[in-house]
Amino acid sequence: MAVDDQVVLGAGAGAVADLRDSKIRPRVVPVPYGSRPSICPVRAWHAWKETVKLDDPDGHAWRRLHSRWHTVMKGGLQPESIGDVITRAGERAGIEIRFTGHSPRRGLATSSRLKGHDQVVIAKQGGRAPHSKVLAGYLEVVDQWEDDALLGVL
Known part of the structure; x- marks a missing residue:
């Protein structure tokens, strides 16, 4: 994965991630600044880039x-290493469920x-097909109370 650190102008400016090596498919993804500095991916990227002196945009x-x-x-x-890093981080944080690279x-x-956010926008950001069955399964759990056919009927 290569990341272009150019600041994107517009609403919620941030960075543009150029995901060339991807499990799904290559894509360019806008990443906005986080609302809290402690969990902001753009700030973390700039700190990492400076710390390890990344200077090759490719x-x-x-x-x-x-x-x-x-x-x-x-x-x-x-790819397996990234999943291992995520799993170990979840364990060190004391999270009871096992995090994986898919989490x-x-x-x-x-x-x-x-x-x-709309399902099509979510799919695009996450590198999924617009009408992914896997994504629909995740969202069904989220939507079960807002999109319930019994709302307003009972």
């Missing part, structure tokens, strides 16, 4: 660490729907 954004020296290496993380995609879809 290089990998998330890099491997040498297992013995813990120095940043040239190559990018493997952020599901969490993004669920949280976006709770904020009222």
